[in-house]
Amino acid sequence: MHTRDLSHAIESDMPVFPGDPDVSVEPHATVDADGYRVSAVELGSHTGTHVDAPSHTEADGRAIDAVDVDRFAFDAVLADCTGMDPREAIERDALPATDADLLVVRTGWDEHWGEPTYLDHPFLAPDAAAFCVDQGYDVAVDALNVDPTPTDGGSDEAAEDEPAGFQAHHALLGANQLIFENLTDLSGLPDRFEVLAFPLALRAGDGSPVRVVARYE
Secondary structure: OEEEEOEOOOOOOOOOOOOOOOOEEEEEEOHHHHOOOEEEEEOOOOOOOEEEOHHHOOOOOOOHHHOOHHHHEEEEEEEEOOOOOOOOEEOHHHOOOOOOOEEEEEOOHHHHOOOHHHHHOOEEOHHHHHHHHHHOOEEEEOOOOOOOOOOOOOOHHHHHHOOOOOHHHHHHHHOOOOEEEOEOOOOOOOOEEEEEEEEOOOOOOOEEEEEEEEEEO
16 A cells, blocks of 8 residues: 655745735744754644635635544545646546545646746636536645636736636535645546545634645555
């Protein structure tokens, strides 16, 4: 059995969604001064590789600590959506119909982590998000967002054609499906595999950083 970490490390000044809290991981106590180590960590609930709870965008949506823990162990199917242009929509016909419960969408955009181009990722078209709801898929992506991310990096033409707001978020979270964003290292995974992605038990949390781990033969 192979095990692979699909998560970005949490560190100071790492990329975040525009306007989200900056991340800081700094020494609070040290072995030399105190005889032990403790770090002071400041971050947002959607830092790095994370899960969106329905309450992230839905007024009456469930918080992350209200989701049963067994929900975070998945039979996953991989959709290879690499080779797409910046800010290109992922359409329904690019996604497989299976009996899996997590759709992992590989765009290859994790290669741009830490670069301005990371904000210009492909995104789920509204019909693709609706298809995921119909399939009962939770959705994971190796990009910052399942919707277009506001940025000056995309072309004016692309911006005019993009769905406004958080349509994919509303479709998925409004149907009580979960969204995992900022995965990495999806290259070479099989078409089907197991995923474990447990969040922090944040009381009434709208999301949480997660350690996403793939297991496969």
